[in-house]
Amino acid sequence: MPIRHLVAPAVALLAALALPAVAQDAPAAFAGGRVIPVDAPEIDEGYVLVHEGRVISVGEGEPPATHRGEDVVIIDTTGKVVMPGLVDTHSHIGGIGAADASGPIQPGVRVYDSINVRSSGFRRGRARGRTTRNSNPRAGPHA
Numbered sequence: 147m148p149i150r151h152l153v154a155p156a157v158a159l160l161a162a163l164a165l166p167a168v169a170q171d172a173p174a175a176f177a178g179g180r181v182i183p184v185d186a187p188e189i190d191e192g193y194v195l196v197h198e199g200r201v202i203s204v205g206e207g208e209p210p211a212t213h214r215g216e217d218v219v220i221i222d223t224t225g226k227v228v229m230p231g232l233v234d235t236h237s238h239i240g241g242i243g244a245a246d247a248s249g250p251i252q253p254g255v256r257v258y259d260s261i262n263v264r265s266s267g268f269r270r271g272r273a274r275g276r277t278t279r280n281s282n283p284r285a286g287p288h289a
Contacts, residue, residue, distance in 0.1 A: 172219050173197035175209035179223030184230055194228050231277025239267035242281050257281065 174196050181192035183204050193209035195202040195218065202213060209218055240261040261281065271279060 173213040174219045176223045179226040182229035232275045234279040237279045240265045
């Protein structure tokens with residue numbers, strides 16, 4: 147299956163996983179889909195068990211019915227792909243600028259002040275599976 151067919155389902159699952167993680171009361175298992183773990187072979191029909199914003203276990207077949215005495219909420223991922231979020235170690239998302247290149251060190255300038263939080267790049271990055279990113283400033287006009 148071409149990778150472009152995997153991106154949308156993976157992003158949808160990541161979004162579903164990320165939203166309830168803040169106030170997740172019960173453990174949840176994303177089960178039935180193709181699982182791509184970080185450091186193990188792919189699992190055709192597996193599960194990812196998540197509780198309190200953390201991945202508890204990844205496995206093949208059916209997820210456990212309970213975790214720490216609590217019933218596990220099953221989220222059907224049949225026909226979808228579950229995989230880790232992507233970390234972008236170099237991006238310019240947010241239109242970040244930094245100073246005017248008049249000197250190599252400009253301690254009074256903060257990149258934080260120039261981030262455009264309404265930039266469509268944030269939405270596009272999230273849609274492509276990025277969950278973490280490092281924002282780098284663009285060089286000034288004379289760099």
